[in-house]
Amino acid sequence: MRTTLVSKLLAVFLLCLGPVLFAKESTDEAQGPEGTKAEIKEYIEHHLQDSHDFSIASYTNEAGEKVHLGFPLPVILWDDGLKVFSSSKFHHGETVAQAGGNHYRLYHSKIYRTDAEGTIEYDEAHHPTNVKPLDLSITKNVVMMLVTGLLLFWIFTGMAKNYARTGGIPKGAGKFFEPIVLYIRDDIARPNIGEKKYKRYMPMLLTVFFFIWFLNMFGLTPLGVNVTGNIAVTTALALIVFLITNLTGTRDYWMHIFDPLGSAMPWYGKLVIYIILVPIEILGMFIKPFALLIRLYANMTAGHVVMMSLIGLIFIFKSWVGGPLSFGLSFAISLIEFFVALLQAYIFTMLSALYFGFASEEHEHEHEHEEPVLEHL
Amino acid sequence: MEIPSVIGAGLAVIGAGIGIGMIGGRAMEAIARQPEAYGKIQTAMLIAAALIEGIGFAAIFAG
Numbered sequence: 396m397r398t399t400l401v402s403k404l405l406a407v408f409l410l411c412l413g414p415v416l417f418a419k420e421s422t423d424e425a426q427g428p429e430g431t432k433a434e435i436k437e438y439i440e441h442h443l444q445d446s447h448d449f450s451i452a453s454y455t456n457e458a459g460e461k462v463h464l465g466f467p468l469p470v471i472l473w474d475d476g477l478k479v480f481s482s483s484k485f486h487h488g489e490t491v492a493q494a495g496g497n498h499y500r501l502y503h504s505k506i507y508r509t510d511a512e513g514t515i516e517y518d519e520a521h522h523p524t525n526v527k528p529l530d531l532s533i534t535k536n537v538v539m540m541l542v543t544g545l546l547l548f549w550i551f552t553g554m555a556k557n558y559a560r561t562g563g564i565p566k567g568a569g570k571f572f573e574p575i576v577l578y579i580r581d582d583i584a585r586p587n588i589g590e591k592k593y594k595r596y597m598p599m600l601l602t603v604f605f606f607i608w609f610l611n612m613f614g615l616t617p618l619g620v621n622v623t624g625n626i627a628v629t630t631a632l633a634l635i636v637f638l639i640t641n642l643t644g645t646r647d648y649w650m651h652i653f654d655p656l657g658s659a660m661p662w663y664g665k666l667v668i669y670i671i672l673v674p675i676e677i678l679g680m681f682i683k684p685f686a687l688l689i690r691l692y693a694n695m696t697a698g699h700v701v702m703m704s705l706i707g708l709i710f711i712f713k714s715w716v717g718g719p720l721s722f723g724l725s726f727a728i729s730l731i732e733f734f735v736a737l738l739q740a741y742i743f744t745m746l747s748a749l750y751f752g753f754a755s756e757e758h759e760h761e762h763e764h765e766e767p768v769l770e771h772l
Numbered sequence: 773m774e775i776p777s778v779i780g781a782g783l784a785v786i787g788a789g790i791g792i793g794m795i796g797g798r799a800m801e802a803i804a805r806q807p808e809a810y811g812k813i814q815t816a817m818l819i820a821a822a823l824i825e826g827i828g829f830a831a832i833f834a835g
Contacts, residue, residue: 582811686826693829742822745815 435707442703443621443696444504445536447482451619463487468538472499474508474528482532499528506530536628539620543609547602579604579744587748592755596748599639603632604744607691611736614695615729623739624695626688633688636747641680644754651756652676683750687743694739698732784831791824 450465467483474497484492485501491513492499499506500513507515507525516524533541550568557566565573584593584600610622622628650657653673656665705728708721799817803810 582815586815686823689829690822690826693832694825697829697832738818742818745819746822749819 431710435704435710439700439703439707441504442619443624443699445534445625445627446504447485447501447506447532447534448487449535449538450487451617461487468535469533470499470506471531471533472506472528473531474526478528506532535620536622536625539610539613539618539622540628543606543613543622547605547609551605575604576601583741583745583748587745587752588755589752595643595755596639596751599635599751600744600748603636603747604740607632607743608737608740611695611740612733614699615732615736621695621699623691624699626692629688629692632691632743633684636687636750637681637684640684640750640754643751645757647756647758648754651753652680683746687746691739691743694735698728698735702728702732781831785828788824788828788831792821795820795824 447470448463448465448467450463452465453461453463456462467481470478470480470482470484470492472478472494476495478494478497480492480494484490484494485499487501491509491511493511498509498511498513500509500515501507502515502523506528507523508528509515509525518524550572553567554565554569554572557569558564579600580593580597584597588596607623610620610628613620614623653676654665654669655672655676656668660668702725705721705725708724709717711717712720795817799813802813806813
C-alpha cells in the first residue's frame with residue numbers, strides 16, 4: 396500500500412517534470428540576455444504551432460550539428476495534382492523539398508511554393524507572397540487527434556464488451572469512467588436538455604468531453620503537442636456544435652429567434668421591437684459557438700505559454716536560483732493545468748448541452764411559457 | 773502620451789479577476805446558506821465564470 400502510494404506520487408512528479416524536458420533547446424551563450432529572451436519567445440511560438448514533423452526534443456551535439464529527436468510525417472499537398480512526400484525532405488525547414496517538378500519550403504511551419512533555391516519573397520509587412528498550396532498534410536496535431544480517437548475507441552468499445560459480459564458491473568477502466576459518464580448524463584445532459592430528448596445528444600456530449608479532455612491531458616505530457624490550443628481544431632469542434640444545434644432545432648427554437656414574442660403583442664408593436672431583437676438573436680446563433688471556440692483555444696494556449704515561460708526562466712536566470720524556482724513554479728502550474736484540462740472539457744460539454752437544450756425546447760402550452768434561467772447565453 | 777495596449781489588457785484582466793472573485797465568493801455564500809443546492813450553484817457559477825473569462829481572454833488577445 397505504502398509503496399504504491401509512493402510510486403503514484405513519483406509518477407505524478409515525473410509527469411510534471413516532463414515539460415522541463417522541452418527546455419532542451421540549446422541557448423547560445425554569446426548572444427547575451429536579449430538573444431536568449433528572443434530565442435525563448437521564438438521557441439514558445441514554435442511550440443504553440445502545428446508542425447509537419449513530430450519532434451520531441453532537439454539539441455546541438457559536440458560537432459555543432461543540430462540533432463532532432465522525433466520522426467517525420469507525410470506531407471500531402473494539392474497543387475496542380477496531388478503531391479505526397481515525407482516531411483524529412485524539408486530537414487526541419489533547412490532545405491528545399493522537390494516534388495513533382497515543384498519546389499516547396501517550410502517557412503514558420505507553413506509550406507510555400509518556391510524556386511529551386513528556396514527564395515521567399517516578402518511584401519511590405521514582411522509577409523511571404525509565395526504561393527501557398529492547399530495543405531492536407533498529416534501534421535502533428537492530426538496524428539494526435541487520430542491517436543486520441545483510436546484510444547477512445549479502444550477504451551470505450553472494451554468497456555462496452557465488459558459491460559455486456561458482466562451484465563452491467565463495471566470492470567477495469569469502467570470503474571474509472573463510469574462515474575464520469577453518469578455525471579455527464581445526470582448532471583449535464585438531463586437538466587439542460589430535458590428528460591425527453593437528452594438521449595439523442597448523449598453520444599455527441601460524451602465524445603466531445605472525452606476527446607477534449609484527453610487532448611488537453613496529452614498537451615501536458617512531454618510530447619509537446621498543443622492540439623486543443625489550435626484555433627482550427629476548436630473551430631471545427633464549435634462548428635459541429637453549431638451544426639447540431641441548428642439542424643436539430645425545433646419549431647419553437649426558430650420561433651424563439653424570429654418571433655420571440657409570439658401572440659403576446661400585435662404585429663405593429665412587434666415590428667418596432669423586432670428591428671432590434673431579431674438581428675440580436677441571429678447574431679447570438681453565431682456568437683454562442685464562437686465564444687465556445689475562443690474559450691477553449693485561449694485557455695489552452697494561455698496555459699501552454701505560462702508553462703513554457705516558466706521553464707524559460709532557467710535560461711534567463713542562468714544561476715542556481717533559476718532551476719528550483721522554475722521547477723517549483725511549473726510544478727504548481729502543472730497541477731492547476733490538470734484541473735483546467737478537466738474544467739475546459741466540462742465547460743465545453745456543459746455549454747454544448749445548454750445550446751442543444753435551446754434547440755430542442757418545446758412549449759406545450761404557450762401561455763405557460765416559462766423563461767429558462769440561462770436564456771441569453 | 774500613448775498608453776500601451778498591454779496596460780488596457782491588464783486593466784481588463786483586473787476587471788475579469790474581480791468579477792470571477794465575486795462570483796466565487798457569492799457562490800460560496802450561497803452554498804453555505806443552502807448546502808443542498810450545491811450542484812446547481814456550482815454549475816451556474818462555472819458558466820458565469822467561463823463567460824467572464826472569455827472576456828478576459830478577448831482583452832488579452834486584443835492587447
